[in-house]
Amino acid sequence: MDIVQVKDAVDELGRTWTAFQDQNNRRAGRDQEALAKMNTRMDQLEGVIRRANRGTLAPDSGPAYGAEAKAYFDYLRHGTRDEPSPGGAALTREEMKALSVGTDPTAGYLAPVEFAREIIKSEVEFSPLRAVARVRQTSRRSLQMPKRRGSFGALWTAESAVRGATEGLTYGLEEFPTHELYALLDVSEQMMEDSEFSLDQELQQEFSEQFAVTEGAAFVTGNGSGKPEGILQNSEVGETVSGSAASIADATGQANGLIDLYHDLKTGYALQGWWLLNRATLGEVRKMKDGQNNYIWQPGLANGVANTILGQPYLEVPDMPDVAAGAVPIVFGDLRRAYTIVDRISLSILRDPFTQATSGNIRFIARRRVGGQVVLAEAIRKLKVSA
Secondary structure, eight states, X not given: OOHHHHHHHHHHHHHHHHHHHHHHHHXXXXXXXXXXXXXXXXXXXXXXXHHHHTTOSOOOOSHHXXXXXXXXXXXXXXXXXXXXXXXXSBOXXXXXXXXXXXXXXTTGGGSOOOOOSOOOOOOXXXXXXXXXXXXXXXXXXXXXXXXXXXXXXXXXXOTTOOOOOOOOOEEEEEEEEOEEEEEEEEEEHHHHHHOSSOHHHHHHHHHHHHHHHHHHHHHHHOBSSSSOBOTTTOTTSEEEEEEEETBSSOTTSBOHHXXXXXXXXXXXXXXXXXXXXXXXXXXXXXXXXXXXXXXXXXXXXXTTOOOEETTEEEEEOTTSOOSOTTOXXXXXXXXHHHEEEEEEXXXXXXXXXXXXXXXXXXXXXXXXXXXXXXXXXXXXXXXEEEO
């Protein structure tokens, strides 16, 4: 293909483009056909230009041919004022540049953006007490468990002495009522129809996540009225006071308060104990040392081995208070024996297309029924910061 044929191809491209604009104004239904024809012509011309750059045009090697080819390809790339456009008017450099992807009415529609099927989400933190507490299921409105309230003591006796009754063994019932969480959300029918995502799955994930946030806070600070009882609200849970005011360290900066807390529990509870504290408090604990100048926080020695505080694992609980005078930033003990969670309904989602039908919305109502409370207060203990 020689330079004349290239010019003819460009002229044909111009005529096709003009025809496309006219047809677009007169008949919207023929847009796609004209656009396809223009794209085909542009692809052909692009191939010709690539071959020209590789020197595959007609083997006319005279100086005049080289100058003509250079001028013409300068026109193709930049435009000149002395080269007529297909309509007969001068085609300026600015007019050539106007055909860009930055403006939709020119060439932007020919260069669509890519849509990523992924939603950007921030981190959602919740208190993961389910990982260390006892979790039970029930099919009733509440769950009852027998509990030993008192015990007898064994007595020494002589070989032939009269043996009396050893009194004190008593039992009772511990009841775990379940409480209801809910969330209500209206979504337009058009959004359900046109969304690129499965909104049913997306909403289910959102409901589960937000329920975990709310119930996690109740497991720590709930007052037991219409919600679970939190470990910090039970009056029977004992406490150890830190060694200095407004700090979890003692006056010399050491961790004697935490060491006292560890040893204030019975051995069986301490050996199965977990530390509960938030991330800010953990940062303070990692700086603390014992009397031999050893850090009380120790990293796990191998994969699967937890980091420890005084040899026992810890759990980051964002709903635990920060270190402050009079606050309780740390709890330690056997959480599996101390705290029980009861699930009645893990997650129920009602899709209601009727209630908001006149507004064009579909209503989603999600529910969870769950209870939780301290059942063995002596198995855990709180660290209270001195005021």
